[in-house]
Amino acid sequence: MADLKTAPSKASVRAFLDTVLADERRKDCETLLRMMKKITRTNPVMWGPSIVGFGTYHYQYDSGREGTWFLTGFSPRKQALTVYLMAGFTRYPTLMKKLGKHSTGSSCLYVKRLDDLDLDVLEELIRESVRHVRQRHP
Numbered sequence: 319m320a321d322l323k324t325a326p327s328k329a330s331v332r333a334f335l336d337t338v339l340a341d342e343r344r345k346d347c348e349t350l351l352r353m354m355k356k357i358t359r360t361n362p363v364m365w366g367p368s369i370v371g372f373g374t375y376h377y378q379y380d381s382g383r384e385g386t387w388f389l390t391g392f393s394p395r396k397q398a399l400t401v402y403l404m405a406g407f408t409r410y411p412t413l414m415k416k417l418g419k420h421s422t423g424s425s426c427l428y429v430k431r432l433d434d435l436d437l438d439v440l441e442e443l444i445r446e447s448v449r450h451v452r453q454r455h456p
Contacts, residue, residue: 329364398428405447
């Protein structure tokens with residue numbers, strides 16, 4: 319079985335965030351950094367070259383595949399700011415309706431800028447996702 323390409327590294331989160339050129343995107347990253355650190359009570363770690371992750375959990379699928387992943391995180395991608403909510407979105411329909419302008423993948427929330435969102439709702443989504451993953455993977 320192949321190892322995951324995205325893994326935690328010793329790279330500096332601060333040095334990575336300093337490479338974000340757009341002022342608004344950098345400000346959004348700083349907001350997420352504070353919010354996720356407060357929610358997870360963990361320090362940020364670089365996962366691969368461009369994901370800032372918080373906390374970890376161990377998973378194992380029925381197939382036997384297992385690994386360690388981050389509880390939540392974000393990445394300042396070119397097209398959108400990506401927020402990773404490992405619990406997904408289907409269990410939070412009311413919050414998702416109140417969140418604001420966004421799109422989603424299975425565990426990825428894509429936003430152009432945080433100003434498009436209700437930050438209280440985003441914080442609640444992150445908190446609920448982290449709580450769910452910690453309960454499911456103690």
